[in-house]
Amino acid sequence: MSATLSDARIVTPDGVHDGWLTIEDGRITHIGRGQAPRDGHDLGGRTVVPGFVDIHSHGGAGGSFPDGDPETAAEVAAFHLGRGSTTLVASLVTAAPGTLARAASVLADLCEQGLLAGVHFEGPYIARSRCGAHEPTLLRAPDVAEFRALVKAGRGHVRMLTIAPELPDALDVIREAAAEGIVAALGHSDATYEQTLDGIEAGATVATHLYNALPPLGHRAPGPVAALLQDERVTVELINDGVHVHPAMLRLAMDAAGADRTALITDAMAAAGMGDGRYPLGPMTVDVKDGVARLAEGGAIAGSTLTMDAAFRRTVREVGRSLVDAARMASLTPARVLGLDGETGSITVGRYADLVVLDEDLGVAGVMKRGAWVRRP
Structure with a gap:
């Protein structure tokens, strides 16, 4: 044709x-x-x-990938496709090992059907102090054997793991991920500048939603944000929804990393494309008001209601980037993160x-x- x-x-x-x-x-x-x-x-x-490449999305259209329901997951993928995300990675949240394995297996089926581009485990190996919308009682220390079992459940479709590098044995899990061709992303972390560099040296190549769920930049204790922005091996994710990150800080990150190391993501949850109300995010309950998602208990930001077309538009209109740079950040750079830039992006x-x-x-x-x-x- x-x-x-x-x-x-x-x-x-x-x-x-x-x-x-x-x-x-x-x-x-x-x-x-x-x-x-x-x-x-x-x-x-x-x-x-180019079609948008979203490497971090939990749901949309009222559905959620962590639910592990194939029909719901297919509907979520179709919703984001209609908004321009021709390549989509399904992100899970912290849960019990069996729950994560079952969800990964279901999502692997959709990957084999061409509806999804992979599975992302956001947690469970993240810092309790920076857990955000993850259930703290389900967090656990990094474990290579458990991680291998989760990868096996994903049948070759696990693309990314978000992990806090300061946790015990985290560096071993990062090395394991890198050896398996899985992207290790640093995030939901209280790591120091030095601990973050250790994670990068072990093989981490992505910063999960930079700024969010990380200590702020400090002039004496620079923390993970400085390390992630400075290292040429790292691609930084950014949520450009007008809520998660101020435009000035978006410009700071984009100037430091450049379009070649900046990946726009949605971090979307079930409410994307829907109205205000109450929605699930794994085991957590999220209230959405005026388009902003927060935990029903505690009020922490819980993902977004963003779609990639809106992120692209805001990057041009609100942040002042060119169409070429916005396209690179929304498509080519995230495709490269997945190793798919020879095919799409x-x-x-x-x-x-x-x-x-x-x-x-x-x-x-x-x-x-x-x-x-x-x-x-």
Whole structure:
């Protein structure tokens, strides 16, 4: 099957070009400027960016990945796909070993169906003092044997583990993850600057939602944020929803890490795409008011109601980044984190035709996955 998209404003890794592109068998075969050589789908000058790659999402559309229900998980994936996330990792939260293993197995089925790009264990090896919306009674010390069992349950689809490097045996688990090709992400941590560097040396390459659930920057005790921003081996996740991080601190992180080391994420929970109300997040109960999710007990921020299209839009409109940089942070950089940048994450010849068509307000007008319209503009 082949198709041509014409009269498009195409955002590629090296700039924004007015022109056209062709697609054959689900992949981009040509990118041209000016008038298309043949008739195609006329986009009327609308902007085309690569499909978004969300490496940290817990749910949406009223459903939650930690529930471990296949139908619910498929509905969540479909919701985020409609908002432009053509590649989506399902994030779990701290739970008992059996609960995590069962959920990972269910989600692995959806990975094999092509609905998800992997599984992310956020916890249970995180600091009690920075546990946020995780059930503190279920936190436990890092354990290589338990981690291996969870990886086995995921049948090759476990992509990421969030862990606090200061915990006993954490460095051993980080090394195990790295050896298995699983991304070790540092987060929900009270680590010092030095302990964070130890985690990076052990093989950690991602910062889970930078700033959030971490000690603040200090001029005498710089803490993990400084270590994670400074180290070229680390990609930092950022939640750009207007709640989790002030725009000035987003700019600080983006300036320090650059678009090549910044990955926009949603950290979305069940309320994404829904109204205010009460929702589950694993074993925890979350109240959403005015679009902000907080634990019913204690009031800690509990994920977000963000979608990647809104994160992209805010990065351009509120933070002042270019379309090229925003596309890199929303697509190419997170694809690289997953090792998928050779297949998706950019509008490049040879890559899958995972595309989002945006209107003049940067709202989603169309979504294509592997050359097929999910939402036709």
